[in-house]
Amino acid sequence: MTPVCRRMRPEEAEALAALLAAAYGSPRFGPTVARLSRMPDAAIHVLEADGALRAAAAVVDYGRVAYLGIVGTDPAMQGRGFGRRIVEAALAPVPADRVILLDASPSGAPLYEKLGFVDVDASVVLEAKAPVEAPSVPGLAPMTEADLPAVAAYDSAVFGADRTTGLTALFREHPAGVVCRRDGRVIGYGLRHPDRVGPVLAEDQETAVALVAALSALAPAGPMTITVPSSHAALLDHLRRREVPELRRLRHMRRGGDRHPSDRGRIAAMASFHLG
Ligand SMILES: CC(C)(COP(=O)(O)OP(=O)(O)OC[C@H]1O[C@@H](n2cnc3c(N)ncnc32)[C@H](O)[C@@H]1OP(=O)(O)O)[C@@H](O)C(=O)NCCC(=O)NCCS
Structure with a gap:
C-alpha cells in the first residue's frame, strides 16, 4: 500500500x-x-x-x-x-x-541537513541525581498560575515568539516553578517537572544558576534532566563543577530567517525538544 x-x-x-x-x-x-x-x-x-x-x-x-x-x-x-x-x-x-528550529539526534541530523537546516549550537542534556547547590539571589518566589502572563511575556522577549500555550500546558501538568522579580519586573523564571528542570530563562548568570538550584531542590529529589544550550557557558560550567554528568548532545538547527530568533545566552534550560 x-x-x-x-x-x-x-x-x-x-x-x-x-x-x-x-x-x-x-x-x-x-x-x-x-x-x-x-x-x-x-x-x-x-x-x-x-x-x-x-x-x-x-x-x-x-x-x-x-x-x-x-x-x-x-x-x-x-x-x-x-x-x-x-x-x-x-x-x-x-x-x-517562520524560522524553523529543531534539535537533531545523530540519526536525524543527515535528514535535516538535506532539508536545508544549519547548525546553531548544541543542546546539552545533563542529568542531576540530586539537588544542584548554588548561592541564592534576591527576588526568588514560588511560581503560581497568576504569574503565567508576566512569565510568558518575559519568555517571549527572550525566546523570540509567544510560547504561552506550551508553558501553560507544562505548568498545569505539574504546577511547580520559581519566578525571579526585581523592582516588580520578571528577570527570570523556571519550571520543574518530576524528572526535568526547564525551561529556565534569566537576565544574568547568577539568577540562572540560582533558579536551577531552587528548581532542583523541589520535590521529587531526583534524578532530573536539564537541557542547556551550549551558548549558556556559565550554567554548563557550574553543572560540570558540581559533577553533574552530561548524557548527550543534540545539534540545535535552524532553517529560515537571517538570524536565530532567540537569545540563547539567556536560555539556561530548554523546555523540551518539542516545545523549544
Ligand atoms: C531520524 C529518523 C526519523 C529517520 O527516519 P528514516 O525513515 O530512516 O529516514 P529516511 O529513510 O527518510 O532517510 C532520510 C534521509 O537521511 C539519509 N540518512 C539517514 N541516515 C543517514 C546516515 N546515518 N548518514 C547519512 N545519511 C543518512 C537518508 O539517506 C535519507 O536521505 P535521502 O532522502 O536523500 O535518501 C529515524 O532514524 C529515527 O526514527 N531515529 C530515531 C529517533 C530520532 O532520533 N529521531 C530524530 C530526532 S531529531
Missing part, C-alpha cells in the same frame, strides 16, 4: 506513543503526545502504510518561530524515505516566513 501522510487522529494517541517509544528506545512519550494533542498551535502528522503508523513528526507554530519535534520512524521501517516524507508533510503547512 502507498504510504499516506496525514494529521494524527485523536484515537491514535496510544499507537503514536508506542511508535515513538520504539523509535527513541524510551517509554515516556504518552504525556508528550497528550500535551501536543491539546495545544491549538501544534500539529502532529503521521505516516500510515499497510494499515499501521510508521512515522511521525510534530510542529508547534508559535508565530515567528515553528518548532519541529517527535520525528521518528518505526525501527523496522527506517531507510525507506518515511522520515523525509513525514518531515516534509509536517513542514508543508508552515507559513514561509
Whole structure:
C-alpha cells in the first residue's frame, strides 16, 4: 500500500506513543503526545502504510518561530524515505516566513541537513541525581498560575515568539516553578517537572544558576534532566563543577530567517525538544 501522510487522529494517541517509544528506545512519550494533542498551535502528522503508523513528526507554530519535534520512524521501517516524507508533510503547512528550529539526534541530523537546516549550537542534556547547590539571589518566589502572563511575556522577549500555550500546558501538568522579580519586573523564571528542570530563562548568570538550584531542590529529589544550550557557558560550567554528568548532545538547527530568533545566552534550560 502507498504510504499516506496525514494529521494524527485523536484515537491514535496510544499507537503514536508506542511508535515513538520504539523509535527513541524510551517509554515516556504518552504525556508528550497528550500535551501536543491539546495545544491549538501544534500539529502532529503521521505516516500510515499497510494499515499501521510508521512515522511521525510534530510542529508547534508559535508565530515567528515553528518548532519541529517527535520525528521518528518505526525501527523496522527506517531507510525507506518515511522520515523525509513525514518531515516534509509536517513542514508543508508552515507559513514561509517562520524560522524553523529543531534539535537533531545523530540519526536525524543527515535528514535535516538535506532539508536545508544549519547548525546553531548544541543542546546539552545533563542529568542531576540530586539537588544542584548554588548561592541564592534576591527576588526568588514560588511560581503560581497568576504569574503565567508576566512569565510568558518575559519568555517571549527572550525566546523570540509567544510560547504561552506550551508553558501553560507544562505548568498545569505539574504546577511547580520559581519566578525571579526585581523592582516588580520578571528577570527570570523556571519550571520543574518530576524528572526535568526547564525551561529556565534569566537576565544574568547568577539568577540562572540560582533558579536551577531552587528548581532542583523541589520535590521529587531526583534524578532530573536539564537541557542547556551550549551558548549558556556559565550554567554548563557550574553543572560540570558540581559533577553533574552530561548524557548527550543534540545539534540545535535552524532553517529560515537571517538570524536565530532567540537569545540563547539567556536560555539556561530548554523546555523540551518539542516545545523549544
Ligand atoms: C531520524 C529518523 C526519523 C529517520 O527516519 P528514516 O525513515 O530512516 O529516514 P529516511 O529513510 O527518510 O532517510 C532520510 C534521509 O537521511 C539519509 N540518512 C539517514 N541516515 C543517514 C546516515 N546515518 N548518514 C547519512 N545519511 C543518512 C537518508 O539517506 C535519507 O536521505 P535521502 O532522502 O536523500 O535518501 C529515524 O532514524 C529515527 O526514527 N531515529 C530515531 C529517533 C530520532 O532520533 N529521531 C530524530 C530526532 S531529531
